[in-house]
Amino acid sequence: MNSICVFSGSSPGRRTEYGEAAIELGNELVKRQLRLVYGGANVGLMAVVANTVLDQGGHVTGVIPQSLVEKEVAHYDLTDLRVVDSMHERKALMADLADGFIAMPGGMGTLEELCEILTWAQLGLHTKPCGLLDACNYFGHLKQFFNHMIDERFLKSEYEGLVLTSANAAGLLDMFENYKPVCLPKWIDREAT
Secondary structure (H helix, E strand, O other): OOEEEEEOOOOOOOOHHHHHHHHHHHHHHHHOOOEEEEOOEOOHHHHHHHHHHHHOOOOEEEEEEHHHHOOOOEOOOOOEEEEEOOHHHHHHHHHHHOOOEEEOOOOHHHHHHHHHHHHHHHOOOOOOOEEEEOHHHOOHHHHHHHHHHHHOOOOOHHHHHHEEEEOOHHHHHHHHHOOOOOOOOOOOOHHHO
16 A cells, blocks of 8 residues: 545544544554545645644645635645546545545545445445544444444445444554455345345
């Protein structure tokens, strides 16, 4: 792995632990000589991760749509800032540039990015590790919902390992290094429904 894409909030959130987790992740990326790929903004947890990596001399690529540049949220001090036309282009380029994906606490955008990249993994469009940096058990209810999908037979149980989870950055990145992709021929066959 050379680069990790981080999905995170454009808000710092309610708890100071979220920012501490972002700093921990940024430091761990630099320690492991991993480049950061993220949404290119200078706000919220996104900025905390990016600034931590930059402060430690690491490489940061931001990908941001022109519409957000116009709202003055672009981070202009990055190693590499790429401005694209749409959110769709943003996600596709971030996916192309990254060797793995980590979601941190965030809102609808973070959840949408995570779900899309997990769907691409389920469809076999990529075999890169995907994980949750689960500060303060932020993703606890989401993990329960994934298990509910399995229980209700909308998701095969083998896909439970599709989302790696740790409360700390080092543990999560260790999991990434040992990741074995889940490859199944079908989601659920007609006889199983």
